[in-house]
Amino acid sequence: MSETPLEVPVTDALRRIRRSSGVSLAFGGVVTGQARLLLKHFVGTTKGALSGLSVDTGHGLGGKVLTVTRPMVVNDYLETPQITHRYNEAIATEGLRAVAAAPVIVERRVVAVLYGALHSDNPLGGRALDTLTTEARVLEQEIAASRAVLESEACVSPDVDGMRDAMALAYTRLRLLARTVDDDQLSDEIARITEGLLEQPGRGREPLISFTGREQDVLSLAALGYPNARIAGELGVTVETAKGYMKAAMRKLGAGTRLEAVVLARRAGVLPG
Structure with missing residues (x-):
C-alpha cells in the first residue's frame, strides 16, 4: 500500500x-x-x-x-x-x-x-x-x-488546468527536440519558440532564479507527472542523476517536495503556466 x-x-x-x-x-x-x-x-x-x-x-x-x-x-x-x-x-x-x-x-x-x-x-x-x-x-x-x-492547484479551473498541461507538454517536447537536431539555425529557432511559452503578461522575461538546462528539463518533466525513472529515460541519464538534478532545482527554489517545486517554478517563470 x-x-x-x-x-x-x-x-x-x-x-x-x-x-x-x-x-x-x-x-x-x-x-x-x-x-x-x-x-x-x-x-x-x-x-x-x-x-x-x-x-x-x-x-x-x-x-x-x-x-x-x-x-x-x-x-x-x-x-x-x-x-x-x-x-x-x-x-x-x-x-x-x-x-x-x-x-x-x-x-x-x-x-x-x-x-x-x-x-x-x-x-x-x-x-x-x-x-x-x-x-x-x-x-x-x-x-x-x-x-x-x-x-x-485546486483553485485552477479545469479549462485553464488543461491548457497549462498542454503548454507544459509542448515546452518539454520542444526542449528535448532542440537537443536532437544538427542544424544550429533550426535549434536556435526551436529555443526561441520554447522560451516564448514562458512569457506571461505582467511578468518579466528573465526568471529570478538561474537553472542549468538539465535542471529545467527535470522540472518540466516533473510538471507532467513523470516519475524519476521515466524522467531519467527521457533524458538518457541514470535515475540517480535525474534525482540529483531534481534535488538541485528544489534547493534553488526552496521547495520541500516535487509538487511544490513545480508550482514555485511556474511562479518564477521557469515553467509555462
Missing part, C-alpha cells in the same frame, strides 16, 4: 531523528479521524509490538502529548507517574525504557506525533529531545506548504 502525502514526510523525519539523535528506535504515526494516533512508521530496532497500535487521547506518552500539545520525555516508561500505562505490554515487549515524543501541529491541530526511544537504561538527553522537537517543526512546515500548494 502506498503512503499518503502526509505519511511520506513522517517517514523522512524519522530517518533524520534516528540518524542525528542517537536513539535506537524512532517511530511515529498520524492522527486519524477518530482523534486517535495510529502508529505505523518505524526506523530502527523493533519487534513489531507497536506496529498498528491505536493510541487513545490521554493515554500513554503519545496520548498525553495529544492532550498537552507539547513535547514530553519519560526516562522509565514502565514506571513513570506522568502517564497512564495502558500500553506497557507493547513497550515491554519492545524492550524500551526512555521515550520522548513531540507533537506535529498544523493549523492548531495535532496531525502526527514523532517518538524517539532507547532500549537501554540511559536517560534521553537534551540533544535527543531537541532533535525530535526540531524535526516536528520542520515537518509542520512541510505539511503546511504542501497543503497550500494543493489548495492553490
